Amino acid sequence: GQNIDQPTEMTATEGAIVQINCTYQTSGFNGLFWYQQHAGEAPTFLSYNVLDGLEEKGRFSSFLSRSKGYSYLLLKELQMKDSASYLCAVRVSNDYKLSFGAGTTVTVRA
Amino acid sequence: SAVISQKPSRDICQRGTSLTIQCQVDSQVTMMFWYRQQPGQSLTLIATANQGSEATYESGFVIDKFPISRPNLTFSTLTVSNMSPEDSSIYLCSHPVGGRSNEQFFGPGTRLTVL
Numbered sequence: 001g002q003n004i005d006q007p008t009e010m011t012a013t014e015g016a017i018v019q020i021n022c023t024y025q026t027s028g029f030n031g032l033f034w035y036q037q038h039a040g041e042a043p044t045f046l047s048y049n050v051l052d053g054l055e056e057k058g059r060f061s062s063f064l065s066r067s068k069g070y071s072y073l074l075l076k077e078l079q080m081k082d083s084a085s086y087l088c089a090v091r092v093s094n095d096y097k098l099s100f101g102a103g104t105t106v107t108v109r110a
Numbered sequence: 111s112a113v114i115s116q117k118p119s120r121d122i123c124q125r126g127t128s129l130t131i132q133c134q135v136d137s138q139v140t141m142m143f144w145y146r147q148q149p150g151q152s153l154t155l156i157a158t159a160n161q162g163s164e165a166t167y168e169s170g171f172v173i174d175k176f177p178i179s180r181p182n183l184t185f186s187t188l189t190v191s192n193m194s195p196e197d198s199s200i201y202l203c204s205h206p207v208g209g210r211s212n213e214q215f216f217g218p219g220t221r222l223t224v225l
Contacts, residue, residue: 042219048211096206100152
């Protein structure tokens with residue numbers, strides 16, 4: 001089976017930076033994804049890493065180290081609307097299926 | 111990514127009954143998937159809906175409990191059969207969007223409560 005771990009909850013202040021870590025042990029690896037999910041809504045795609053290194057997209061960045069089985073999602077200049085659950089997911093083969101971590105609930109406080 | 115709609119958006123059902131959830135995509139997509147998200151938990155893949163053939167189920171999910179149809183490249187249904195309160199979940203369909211990342215694009219979900 002797949003094992004994907006991420007913290008359950010994180011709290012940060014508006015304007016600050018938060019880093020959400022994800023470690024994985026999977027039977028294969030064909031990409032790591034981060035999704036954002038607001039309460040009562042479907043997950044929306046944030047980022048994708050398949051090679052080692054940092055991918056930056058506006059206020060959000062994602063990092064991958066395949067040798068360590070480790071990724072993080074960095075959220076900068078936090079806004080209240082960033083309060084959501086952030087899901088780490090791994091694609092283990094070429095068949096598009098994703099295995100998800102349990103998600104990290106981020107609460108942004110004024 | 112193609113636009114996905116699901117029906118119903120939510121339902122409350124009695125145990126022992128069945129509910130069929132529809133997923134409609136506004137353009138043809140090769141692959142469609144069904145996921146479940148139980149309360150407070152993350153997403154779990156139920157099955158891959160294959161056009162014109164039987165769905166491919168993940169470990170722990172069986173066709174008798176979750177029959178799936180995929181009559182064409184824009185439509186799929188998932189039936190939750192003989193429901194129990196443990197089936198209370200959000201059910202989401204998805205498809206890969208192509209391109210470099212080929213990420214899954216999710217429909218709005220169907221929130222099912224079984225009493």
